[in-house]
Amino acid sequence: MPYDKPFKTFDEQLEILKNRGLSINDMEFAKIVLQDISYYTVVNGYKNYLIPDRSSDTFIPGTSFEMLYTLHILNINFSSVLLKYISYVENSVKCKLAYLVAKNYGVYTNYTDLKNIDPSDYLCRNNYINNKFRNNTLERIKKDIRGQQAGLSVNHYKSKNHIPPWIVTTSISLGETIHWYKILKPHLKDELLDYFNSLRCLNPLDKREFFIKSMDLCKEYRNTIAHGNKVFSETFKIELPKRQLQILSHNFMDGINIVHSSGRKGNVAIIFAILILLRNRYAISNFISDLDSVFSLYKDVDFNGKNILTLFSLPDDIIDRMVNMLPLII
Structure with missing residues (x-):
């Protein structure tokens, strides 16, 4: 055959x-x-x-073959920068989430109680909104604590008299973190989002939607990169909501067709989402510097009539746009 x-x-x-x-x-x-x-x-x-x-x-x-290889190396470098700052965003959100849960519901959880009915447990179902994800989300978190892959911090705390939420967040995925946020009661969702000065011009419902979509886009990119797939000039399933993007982006999206969904879910979109979610001036400055270092050596290289930023579906002045956004999001 x-x-x-x-x-x-x-x-x-x-x-x-x-x-x-x-x-x-x-x-x-x-x-x-x-x-x-x-x-x-x-x-x-x-x-x-x-x-x-x-x-x-x-x-x-x-x-040339060397041209193909250069694109491959640039894709790896670009992916590495995105993964680095998506991880920073993930840790930042986990920290804020754990702080609010501990402040409002305490530091004790009974990780053997998968039904989550103990009122002294910060994972008690009554502490969260009653939607179709609640019970499954809480049960998965408990199973992660109990599992063999819980991690050193969680396993260390199993010998103590409690496992606080800031330890639990070290053992759960970004997806579970997002689901945990989704089942918070509205006032706690809003309190968490109050940390993001960049979202202050949005109403509470729009804030929540933009935050969730941004986190989901980060998750999709992170999973794509972690599985060794390229993000080179790709668009993804998750798209940032148009109305909020128009309000938040100022001049960042000039020339990007955000009416069409492809302009809200590609490489420009993930860079913007990370900028909004980083919140920390030092981290944002490093993000800008790291991205600039990926492309600066190749900015004058001709790839059959295209420059490197065009091949990555990025505007030629993407670094300047990021710099100009800095005072607007801090």
Whole structure:
């Protein structure tokens, strides 16, 4: 039976690329790259940006193997910066959530009580709104505390007389953190969002929606990156809400079509969401600096008539836009 994708040696793979119009300046280097990364990742992952159209398998004249590899490295560097600051956002939200839960409901939880009916337990179901996610969310948190993968901090506190919420947050995922926020009573949701000065111009309902969508977009990007998938010029399922984005973005979204959903869920959107959620001047300044370092070395490099920021679906002045947003969100 002839297979669509039969095995090919590294030399045969390089010959296929040359026949498709790709120039290879250093055959030994190209072979090492294929051994380390794979043909699919380095070629199929980025070829659509360097071919005339999606129906073609032939590269635009002048496209080199080194160009494809450079895009791959830039995607890794860009993803690493996003992952770093999404993690910062996650930790920040967990800290605020744990503080509010402890302040209002105490520091004790009975992690063997999966029904969550003990009124002295900060995870008691009566402390939260009665929606379809409540019981499952609380039960999953308890199971995370009980599980073998709970983490060193939680396991250490199991020998104490209580496990406070700021320890529990070290063992739960970003998704569970978002669900925990979603089941908070409205006044606690709003109290948490009061920490974000950047959202002060929105009414409470709009604040909540924008916050949830921003966190969900962060989660989608983080999961994509963690599974080794590219974020290069991609759009995602989660989109930031248009009305709030128009109010909050000032000039940040100039030239970005946020009426069309693609302008609210790509790389510009995740950068904006992280800016809004970071809140810390030092962290934001470092985020800007780290992103600038990813692209600055390649800003004058021509990728078959496109610059690197265009390939990442970012405006040429993205760093300036971030700098200009800083005084508006602190």
